[in-house]
Amino acid sequence: MFLTSHIAPAAFSLAALACWGASDFIGGYVSRRANAFLVAAIANASGLIFVVTIAFARYSPFPSNRSMEWAAAAGLSSGVALALFYRALSTGGMGLTAPVSAVVGAAIPTAFGMFLEGAPHPIHALGFALAGVGIWLISRAEISNTEDSGPPEGLGLAILAGIGFAGFFLCIKQAGNGSADWIAAGSRASSLVLTGIIVLAGRMFHFSDWTEIGLAAVAGCLDVSGSILFVLACQSGRLDQAVVLTSLYPVITVLLARWILREYFTRWKVAGMIAALLAVPMISWQ
Numbered sequence: 518m519f520l521t522s523h524i525a526p527a528a529f530s531l532a533a534l535a536c537w538g539a540s541d542f543i544g545g546y547v548s549r550r551a552n553a554f555l556v557a558a559i560a561n562a563s564g565l566i567f568v569v570t571i572a573f574a575r576y577s578p579f580p581s582n583r584s585m586e587w588a589a590a591a592g593l594s595s596g597v598a599l600a601l602f603y604r605a606l607s608t609g610g611m612g613l614t615a616p617v618s619a620v621v622g623a624a625i626p627t628a629f630g631m632f633l634e635g636a637p638h639p640i641h642a643l644g645f646a647l648a649g650v651g652i653w654l655i656s657r658a659e660i661s662n663t664e665d666s667g668p669p670e671g672l673g674l675a676i677l678a679g680i681g682f683a684g685f686f687l688c689i690k691q692a693g694n695g696s697a698d699w700i701a702a703g704s705r706a707s708s709l710v711l712t713g714i715i716v717l718a719g720r721m722f723h724f725s726d727w728t729e730i731g732l733a734a735v736a737g738c739l740d741v742s743g744s745i746l747f748v749l750a751c752q753s754g755r756l757d758q759a760v761v762l763t764s765l766y767p768v769i770t771v772l773l774a775r776w777i778l779r780e781y782f783t784r785w786k787v788a789g790m791i792a793a794l795l796a797v798p799m800i801s802w803q
Contacts, residue, residue: 526754529746530762536743538769541615543736544599545606545770546778547729552721553604554712559730560737561596561709567738568705568745572698580695580703588703591688596708597715598681599740605674606770614675615767616789620649621679623764626686630757645761648796654789689748690756697748705741765796 540560548556571577580588605614627645636642685704692700716722724730743763750759771786 526750526758527762529750529753530759533743533746533750534763534766535769536739536746537763538615538766539773540736540739540743541602541606541766542770542773542777543732543739544603545614547732547736548603548607551724551729551733552716552719553607554600554715554719555721555724556603556729556733556736557596557600558709558712558716559733560599560740561705561712562737563734564737564741564744565702565705565709568698568702568741571745572696572702575698577696577698580692580699584692584695584700585703587688587692588700589707591685591692592704592707592709593711594681594684594688595704596681596711598678598685599708600712600715601674601681602678605672605678608674614672615770616653617672618675618679618682619764619767620653621676622682622686623649623760625680625683626690626760627757629687630690630755630760633756641758644796645757647792648761648765651765651789651792651796654785654792686747686756686760689744690751692748694752697745697752700748701741701744704744761796 544556544560602614602618605618689700689704692703743766747759747763750763
């Protein structure tokens with residue numbers, strides 16, 4: 518029981534990063550051919566249906582009003598952030614925009630978590646630093662290749678998305694120890710309302726084919742699965758550990774971009790991914 522209780526936060530975080538990394542790649546890929554807010558709205562709708570089905574199937578108890586209020590706030594923060602992130606992924610190289618968003622999204626709640634829960638163990642702190650270096654190395658090549666012609670395309674959107682994701686992390690932690698299924702459903706519902714209003718107001722309804730709708734729906738199911746796992750990671754461990762571990766999701770996004778889209782891998786990207794992988798056991802060390 519002791520071993521399981523200490524492994525659980527890292528296991529949930531690693532599973533969440535796998536879901537989020539795959540979801541972000543799919544969402545960014547679809548957003549190259551469709552409006553990012555429409556993709557996000559469909560992803561939110563499919564994710565909501567998926568997680569509500571899970572909640573009913575598992576007879577998950579409904580959380581307190583306070584938990585659901587924080588979950589709704591988390592969804593409002595992440596709703597526009599997800600659309601901006603998809604847009605950033607579609608306009609810039611995924612190897613740049615995903616790590617930049619992850620750094621911004623992780624830095625704010627990590628500092629907040631340290632303030633509330635105290636300084637982490639030195640091994641954990643070293644792991645945080647190594648993860649940050651890894652994410653920076655992954656993005657370094659693209660930044661250096663574009664600095665002569667101005668800021669990289671999608672960089673500003675990635676930063677704004679990271680701020681929104683930071684708000685999501687902080688609000689989800691405040692949602693407490695209620696049912697992870699319903700907390701994820703609450704955040705997804707408010708995200709859907711917000712992105713739906715934007716889509717309706719802007720008349721953003723165009724998809725070129727049904728395959729794109731299906732991919733957007735898959736992205737939503739993966740994204741909400743990551744949200745459930747992140748809630749469980751926060752409930753079973755520290756906020757800063759959960760945030761830093763799950764923020765390694767760019768490794769998954771970059772690997773998929775290399776494998777499917779043939780994005781180029783520099784030696785810096787390889788070094789960054791190795792650093793990120795080495796950081797995982799240090800952050801989860803007990």
